Amino acid sequence: MVDRVFAGILLLVTICYGYIAFTIIKAPFQYDPLGPESWPQILCILSVISLLILMWKPDVESFDTKRPTWIKLAIVTVLLFAYAELYEPLGFIIATVIFTTFMSRLLQATWLQAAVFGVTLGVLGYLICTGLLGLNLPSGPFPKL
Amino acid sequence: MQEVLSGLSTGFGVALLPFNIMLVLIGCFAGTLIGALPGIGPINGVAILLPIAYSLGLPAESALILLAGIYYGAEYGGRISSILLNVPGDAGAVMTTLDGNPMARRGEAGRALSLSAIASFIGGTFAVILMSLFGPSLAKIAVTFSPSDYVALMVFAFASLASLVGKNAWKTFMGALIGLMLATMGIDANTGIPRYTFDVPDLLAGIDFLVVVIGLFGMAELFYLVEQQVSGKLKALPIDNSFVRMSDLAKTKWTILRCSIIGFFIGILPGTGASVASAVAYGFEKRFAGSDAGEFGKGDIRGLAAPEAANNAAAGGAMVPMLTLGIPGSGTTAILLGALLLFNVQPGPMMFMQRPEIAWGLIASMYVGNIALLVINLPMVGIFSRMLTVPQHYLTPIIAVLAFIGVYSIVSNPFDLYLIIILGIFGWILRKLDFPLAPVILGFVLGGLLEDNLRRALSISAGDWSILFNNWKSIILYVCALAVIVIPALLNRWFKVKKPTLDVK
Known part of the structure; x- marks a missing residue:
């Protein structure tokens, strides 16, 4: 359960991270095929995939802290x-x-x-x-x- | 061979300077102390002491010699708390408790400590010898790597991480992604565009490496210690007069040798360190003993020697990819790699040529250090064992004070003090949820390198992604990456090898 909650929070953060990567970061001019936004975009997509898998199959029930x-x-x-x-x-x-x-x-x-x-x-x-x-x-x- | 000898003579020229010998001794001594403290392992020790070592203004090679001494010293000292307390200092020492503690309980603590010291010494020395033989030739191959090969190499590193570290591969992978994402904060070096700085000037240069290390490994450890503190008092077993016998060594000599080899090569695999090595070595020896294995887990000397030889050999092996490829072989070497970057030394294949005093000086210092550790450990083990019973109410505040001193003395910015606390809480949560922390730091250290090489490769090919797969070196590395994921899964099915139960740091 905590696992899911935590993965959910990370997913929200990752979506914000991705939103910035896909809309805000832009170089005014660049010579390279990959700009400053491409790498964060790749990371965002990979994170969303693995977070969805983690939410699908959580393995820690609770913090077990009194x-x-x-x-x-x-x-x-x-x-x-x-x-x-x-x-x-x-x-x-x-x-x-x-x-x-x-x-x-x-x-x-x-x-x-x-x-x-x-x-x-x-x-x-x-x-x-x-x-x-x-x-x-x-x-x-x-x-x- | 010629090259190795001349390199070693350069190295010993550096390592045998009186000042550097002193640093080796201090490092080994401090490392053993830290290793002996229950609950604090090599990675926390190096993390907490790194900024202080940095702000002392030592030359790069001396600082690295000191930090490396702390690293393998702590790997060495970890066995003391495993044997006498049954509490491993870190994941690499878990297997040592299985046979070490039963020996101490039946009144053979002295024998267990001295035997494990010798096994550790042989494992460590063996690793340094192999490292001096293979390091330079590996560096020579690595010099010819193109940016696309580097991308493949890092994919291999993350693949071996995901498959060998931690219980849940997706959590390991996610940990690495968190590190990679943290590394994208700050100004993009290629275009000068700020990313994820939210107009906070303190974030323009990105999050400082030291802040991440202290936060995730120092402060998170502090929260963990506070949490554990409630769960009762620990009692250390007394050390008696028993000592290792010649017959013990004769009985374990092949075990030690085999496990040194296993440990060294597992240590070399990027991303995996002492914890995986000691678990595999223990499992291997147990199976190797066959019908004779009844005593394993009840205080068998082979079961004690195996993980100790392996984890010290792995500590040396983990240095190899760091020095030759610039890719760390474990969480702790990731921190050492970050330390090199702090000193403006670019780790990697060119280091053997451009900065031989650092590469070879470090290797030579490890020969000295291993001997020093054996000499320190045999007679003085009683002093270290007294560290076991240092009450938590003294130990825990010291960690916080050291972490604050370290961060403040480098950047003198109170903002970073808040940042380490927040990262500490974050690290504690990750740890509670079984996310291993080593991939986070590995991702953070390698993030910039991976992005740079990817972008460079694609500008060479003018945006054609097939450049990543069109030469044999990268293809071999991708095959290795695939192999490291598939083979352990198959082995698991065949042998039901158990992974270490503690989280791998």
């Missing part, structure tokens, strides 16, 4: 988006400390373990990556190393 797990996955997604959102404004250290602490707590560490781990990873990670390896990370309120 409700608490779904909630956990949703929280992880929110945490990740928050981490991405805060990455530049707060800088690597603070964003990482916050993210790691909550993430680790979510995965059944105690608050103390989580906080210690978060601070260690944030500070140590920043020092190693920017100081030792010379990578570019957002420094936030702290002066750049």
Whole structure:
């Protein structure tokens, strides 16, 4: 069932993809027999065929994921988006400390373990990556190393 | 032969530089660690560490030596979690659990670990030797390939992918198509027309290869680990003092040799890697043992040596098409191929001539790496086994932090951070629905190449499609493509060979 739904969604996306390929993409002038639109057109046709076959014969019934797990996955997604959102404004250290602490707590560490781990990873990670390896990370309120 | 020797001397000149030796050691050590971590396999390890290796500013050959070290190191370390935990790090290590774990449970963990280390070493070294012998001649043939031959070659690659990887061939095919479609985003190189950019400036250059790799293999893995975490605690079996005996080696020497050969040649097939190789090798040895096979699955040393020799040989074999044809032989080598492109090195037949320090340097480093792995693994296996019990609440956040560091330090664009999360969710869904992920990355890496060659072939023929079938090289390749689809189907019917049950990455 999920299989069919997913294939259906992919089919919709593929049809949009094909619509763009068949109507919008055009080169004003070209010397080659195949323009920029031909390859996406071929891909679209092949995808529609294989998606129809997949919808005809699905083989995965359900995600087999329980409700608490779904909630956990949703929280992880929110945490990740928050981490991405805060990455530049707060800088690597603070964003990482916050993210790691909550993430680790979510995965059944105690608050103390989580906080210690978060601070260690944030500070140590920043020092190693920017100081030792010379990578570019957002420094936030702290002066750049 | 002359050429091989001079190539090897160039290669060892590069690989034996102290800095590069250090990178081999770091790569092998990190790889073994990653392989030993339950649930994280070679492909995730290489995916998560690739951007960091890239932004270190190493020269191309050093970066590749490091990444390749992580790759075969992880292939090597995968056996530790298979044997002690009964949890394979990736699909290539599934078969190792069948006999490795029963041995550990009856108190022979040390013997199982040391025997499998030696089998892995022989498989790996065997593959590098074959690679140095065959690589250059294969490259010489490949130099003469025309654009239409390349199209045929890639059709062959996708055919072997669809027939050998995953449970449902249509899902594998669809995975490859998703990768190919993702690759069409961005400005078309031939005409300068933007495709599927939706006027978002961040998409003009297409989706960055690193973003796709980290999203599909790093972030998706993270979601998968979070999901699995609820399902109880893992307990590692203790390592005892038992050690491999000379009689074990005498008993398994032909098994190891046969499986090395099987593994190497399956690894060469474009698209198929360690997972298929170890499954086929295990099945073959079991059948080969005949009436003597009663112990297989209960802790037979042959059943342990066979998949280990094969998956390490396959890791080497998978490098061959990547280096000589520019077509990756597995998901992980697809990532290595993308890494070469990042360094502006065009992988393929010309690499042996134009950039011998990279092609041969990599091959030579694998000789060094295999020895290093054996030396690291025999005495230090206790350290790696301690990694098995690293709690998930420490491991999982580290993956996210490493992925963010990797993406941000290269492009410094917060937009890509959102993109990896979205791709991660997408990858997780694909994985849950039994779509193998390796074809997606293969499609993404090969998409541009396939389209370019198709368009070039048709401009040579002024639009006549028959050019794709009018020379013997392409016809042979199409025949191979057909064979790789038909033969396994027939073999399946004859022998009822079981494919690996884990999804093939």
